Amino acid sequence: MPKDPRKIIIDTDPGQDDAIAILLALASPEDIEVLGITTVAGNVPLDLTSKNARIVCELAGRPDVPVFAGCDAPLVRRLVTAEHVHGKSGLDGPDLPDPEMPLQDQHGVDFIIETLRREPAGTVTLCPLGPLTNIATAFDRAPDILERVQEIVLMGGAYFEVGNITPTAEFNIYVDPEAAEIVLKSGAKITMMPLDVTHKALVTRARNEAFRALGTPVGKAVAEMTDFFERFDREKYGSDGAPLHDPTVIAWLLAPRLFTGRFINVEVETQSKLTLGMTVADWWRVTDRAPNAMFIGDLDAERFFSILTERLARL
Ligand code: RIB
Ligand code: CA
Numbered sequence: 001m002p003k004d005p006r007k008i009i010i011d012t013d014p015g016q017d018d019a020i021a022i023l024l025a026l027a028s029p030e031d032i033e034v035l036g037i038t039t040v041a042g043n044v045p046l047d048l049t050s051k052n053a054r055i056v057c058e059l060a061g062r063p064d065v066p067v068f069a070g071c072d073a074p075l076v077r078r079l080v081t082a083e084h085v086h087g088k089s090g091l092d093g094p095d096l097p098d099p100e101m102p103l104q105d106q107h108g109v110d111f112i113i114e115t116l117r118r119e120p121a122g123t124v125t126l127c128p129l130g131p132l133t134n135i136a137t138a139f140d141r142a143p144d145i146l147e148r149v150q151e152i153v154l155m156g157g158a159y160f161e162v163g164n165i166t167p168t169a170e171f172n173i174y175v176d177p178e179a180a181e182i183v184l185k186s187g188a189k190i191t192m193m194p195l196d197v198t199h200k201a202l203v204t205r206a207r208n209e210a211f212r213a214l215g216t217p218v219g220k221a222v223a224e225m226t227d228f229f230e231r232f233d234r235e236k237y238g239s240d241g242a243p244l245h246d247p248t249v250i251a252w253l254l255a256p257r258l259f260t261g262r263f264i265n266v267e268v269e270t271q272s273k274l275t276l277g278m279t280v281a282d283w284w285r286v287t288d289r290a291p292n293a294m295f296i297g298d299l300d301a302e303r304f305f306s307i308l309t310e311r312l313a314r315l
Contacts, residue, residue, distance in 0.1 A: 005033040006150075006253055007123055009112060011070070012246070013042025013130030014052035015086055016093060016225035020308075021129055021155075021246035022053065023218060024254075026060040027311040031254055035115055035124065036066045038108030042130035042175055043082045044090030046072040049130070052091045054099030059221055060315050063101040070108025070134035074176035082171055085232040093228030094221040112138040116145040125253070128154040128183075129246040131172050136179035139186055151189045153253065155246045156180065157266065157279030159295070161195035164236075168269075169277030170195050177270045177277045184266055190293040192266065193248040194279065197259065197296045201248055201304055202241040203230060210309050218315040244308070251304050252296070254311075258303050261296035265289035 010025060012018045025032050037057070039049040050069040057065045073079045086092065104111070112134060116124055126149055128135050139146055156172035157180075158164070165171040173180045184190065203211075203226040212223040230242035252259055265282040267289065269275045281295050 007033045008125045008127050011038045011128040011134050013040050013049045015043040016229040017246040018129045019056045021250050022056045024247050024250045026062050027314045038068045038070045040070045040130045040134045041072045041079050043086045048090045054101050055096050066104045068104045068108035068111040075178045080175050094224040108134050109137045113142040116148045121148040122150045125150045126152045127249050131175035132179040132183045133176045136182035149188045153191045153249050155193045155249050158195035159281035168275040174277030177268050180268045192293050192295050198243045198245040201244040204241045207305050214313050258300045259296045260298045263291045263294050265291050266293045
């Protein structure tokens with residue numbers, strides 16, 4: 001008896017890797033039902049992340065997916081963006097048409113609250129792919145939804161990989177560390193995809209060629225996105241291609257056995273100027289702090305890319 005598709009809300013700051021995560025989710029309707037996409041300021045400002053999310057839905061042939069603009073700035077800090085990684089548009093690389101589908105009138109935070117209150121408890125998974133501002137705001141405004149969340153599967157943080165925006169912090173957490181602290185202390189079931197695993201999901205030349213070889217507008221756009229997106233990591237880390245951070249979140253929903261990790265305590269630095277946004281992951285269990293997150297450290301990259309490419313071929 002086939003299982004019902006898992007109902008998810010994607011909270012996102014597209015971003016080329018966010019875009020590929022959205023495409024992977026929309027290419028898997030038998031496994032995943034995207035109830036809506038909420039956008040947040042992160043890689044680029046909110047107006048651009050909200051435009052880019054709709055561009056990607058239309059690229060996937062899914063202008064029916066409702067897109068809701070969320071918070072335009074972190075809870076208490078000034079917004080830090082990442083045009084140096086994603087380009088001025090946030091989706092540099094492919095030449096894609098402006099969206100025709102409208103943005104929903106409802107605020108993204110209200111959509112998250114309303115959906116969690118409407119759907120049966122424990123049946124909606126939140127998939128944050130950017131700073132956690134929307135999620136934290138929803139939890140703060142409506143604490144009753146906390147126990148109704150099935151699981152939070154997020155991209156963010158780092159331990160062995162340390163930082164990508166500062167020496168100690170990963171971008172999504174660094175942009176809004178107060179929001180990350182609210183989510184990490186929320187008591188929700190959390191699975192984290194940190195840089196420790198995403199830096200092992202690299203779009204090598206061969207993998208980029210496999211996207212292009214799909215011979216479809218989606219395959220071409222994804223190849224062009226990763227061609228652009230890889231510059232930052234190649235220059236900084238000498239990586240052998242773009243790290244597909246956000247698609248690991250969706251791949252976890254599709255094939256969790258591709259991944260390995262530990263259920264450990266993870267906390268975030270919100271005070272120190274030196275290490276602001278650092279995720280302190282007790283990977284070696286040296287403290288008595290209670291475990292609060294499944295912290296993923298590794299994946300079967302070959303199988304990850306073959307599933308991703310096979311699914312993208314369906315769009
Ligand atoms: O640090 C990587 C994360 O920051 C990814 O989600 C990327 O899209 C950016 O938001
Ligand atoms: Ca992102």
